[in-house]
Amino acid sequence: MGDAWPEVVEKVAASEKYRPAFDELFGGDVSVETITEAIAEFERTLVTPNAPFDKYLKGDKTALTEEEKRGALLFAEVGCTSCHSGAYFGGENYQKIAESYFADRGGEIQEADLGRYNVTGNDAHMHMFKTPILRNVEVTWPYFHDGSAPDLKTAVETMAEHQLGLELPEADATAITAFLQTLTGEYQGQPLDEMSAN
Ligand code: HEC
Incomplete structure (x- = not known):
């Protein structure tokens, strides 16, 4: 603050x-x-169990649709998991945001854009950020350190383009987005997406 x-x-x-x-x-x-x-x-107290994805892993095969399952496979296949790894799909490493991201976004480079460099003063940490956890990501827009992506699908497409050098077909971006929405859990017994809508 x-x-x-x-x-x-x-x-x-x-x-x-x-x-x-x-x-x-x-x-x-x-x-x-x-x-x-x-x-x-x-x-x-911010423990959010019972996301559809967790239910699926626990054996409820109806918890995910075909498209959500396809999105989960794509998420791994195209390489998102190389950074967003582990049970939280993130939080395990620091990664550089590509120069092309900032060029594409436009506008001046702000102090916040320097990332971990602001903390360590080490040139190798310029534009490095902690890979964010993607649990409950559906309800935490806007996305990225600068809030530049207003919705999840835009964030998925931006990541593919700048972090993986991939132009995702529209249907694949939609499927990955659908998968990410299955990571929304419950907070104190209430679905988080319904709480945030209120
Ligand atoms: C090279 C590492 C790397 C790869 C590969 C990568 N990401 Fe990321 N991702 C990051 C980092 C670092 C951030 C934080 C960026 C920021 O705050 O500016 C991030 C942010 C995000 C966000 C926004 C989260 C938030 O709360 O603001 C989403 C969504 C996301 N990534 C999804 C994906 C998807 C989907 C893929 C695969 C298409 C992917 N990422 C590939 C490192 C990566």
């Missing part, structure tokens, strides 16, 4: 929704420390 902390503290302290909880749990202490602790506690 960078420079916004004073404003965040002020808003939480004045909030009818959060203030009573801070009074009860932290003796009225609304500060960077207590807000950070509250967010960390919240994040520990």
